[in-house]
Amino acid sequence: MSLTIENMQEYLNEKYKRTKPEEMKNTQRYFLKLIEEVGELAEVIRKDKRMVDNNIKGTIEEELSDVLYYVLMIANTYNIDLEDCFRKKEELNRIRYGHTLKIDDI
Numbered sequence: 001m002s003l004t005i006e007n008m009q010e011y012l013n014e015k016y017k018r019t020k021p022e023e024m025k026n027t028q029r030y031f032l033k034l035i036e037e038v039g040e041l042a043e044v045i046r047k048d049k050r051m052v053d054n055n056i057k058g059t060i061e062e063e064l065s066d067v068l069y070y071v072l073m074i075a076n077t078y079n080i081d082l083e084d085c086f087r088k089k090e091e092l093n094r095i096r097y098g099h100t101l102k103i104d105d106i
Ligand SMILES: [Mg+2]
Pocket: 037, 040, 062, 063, 066
């Protein structure tokens, strides 16, 4: 099954609803974790640690996934539809920077 941002947000919502519902509105905690993961990403980028043979531990692939996880969690604490936001923001950028490709052209 291919994952969409919407699927990922729904999955994380359901996961926390089942296991840690008290954390579902903890935006500040998720924001701090996001910054922590961005720091870890900086380190693996600096060391150019890429995933080899599906071993994701300690790689750029792992830390990008961690960053995405906390971006999704923060969006969920505000009930934000990230796909919709990305679409709107890309349209603003398209106009601002004069790009010709629209997101629905692909
Ligand atoms: Mg990490």
